[in-house]
Amino acid sequence: FLSLAAEFCCGFFVILxxxxxxxxxxxxxxxxxxxxxxxCTGGRRYHWVRNWTIWKYFREYFPIQLIKTTDLNPNHNYxxxxxxxxxxxxGAFGNFCTGTxxxxxxxxxxxxxxxxxxxxGCPFFREYIMSAGMVSASKESVSNVLNNxxxxxxxxxxxxxxxxxxxxxxxxxxxxxLKRKGFIKxxxxxx
Numbered sequence: 001f002l003s004l005a006a007e008f009c010c011g012f013f014v015i016l017x018x019x020x021x022x023x024x025x026x027x028x029x030x031x032x033x034x035x036x037x038x039x040c041t042g043g044r045r046y047h048w049v050r051n052w053t054i055w056k057y058f059r060e061y062f063p064i065q066l067i068k069t070t071d072l073n074p075n076h077n078y079x080x081x082x083x084x085x086x087x088x089x090x091g092a093f094g095n096f097c098t099g100t101x102x103x104x105x106x107x108x109x110x111x112x113x114x115x116x117x118x119x120x121g122c123p124f125f126r127e128y129i130m131s132a133g134m135v136s137a138s139k140e141s142v143s144n145v146l147n148n149x150x151x152x153x154x155x156x157x158x159x160x161x162x163x164x165x166x167x168x169x170x171x172x173x174x175x176x177x178l179k180r181k182g183f184i185k186x187x188x189x190x191x
Contacts, residue, residue, distance in 0.1 A: 039134075040140050042141075044130045050132055050133060051099040059094045064090060066095040066102060068105045074107065077148055077153045078155065080156045080157070081157055083159050083160060083175060085165045085168065086168045089165075092113055111133060111156055112133060113132075115137055115158075117138055159177060159183060163176050
């Protein structure tokens with residue numbers, strides 16, 4: 001779904017530039033230039049997007065469930081690992097980018113799902129994914145989220161990354177972690 005939406009947004013932007021509506025694309029390009037670092041500095045979420053009714057049906061269709069095993073103090077920041085990546089990352093999106101369960105289970109915590117920085121280069125699409133609470137998976141971005149002194153932030157990293165999505169086969173569970181220890185270093189750095 002994400003790649004299809006990204007392709008649509010990029011295609012729409014190309015049509016704007018090449019068509020008679022280039023004058024709409026120019027201000028957006030200026031905005032894109034001025035706003036380029038936002039995905040690395042905590043993003044820009046909109047609760048009205050996270051609370052669309054469609055997300056309830058989305059979670060019921062797949063079915064996605066977040067199971068709470070312990071309470072988390074909202075005065076601290078947390079680095080959470082998500083596994084498995086899967087092809088669509090539907091579980092991570094449904095749990096951390098919609099207003100369907102995380103905020104009910106962990107009041108006072110704001111989840112930030114970290115995704116590949118390349119997604120934020122797609123015009124219009126970047127605004128949508130940021131509005132859902134997604135931010136860049138760069139070290140700088142994770143540090144910015146975890147450095148919030150007031151606490152209440154939960155940085156969510158899909159541990160196996162995009163490489164793990166290639167190993168998504170029915171009946172098998174593969175965790176690509178041997179070459180992915182950066183999240184452990186980040187956890188130690190930010191305590």
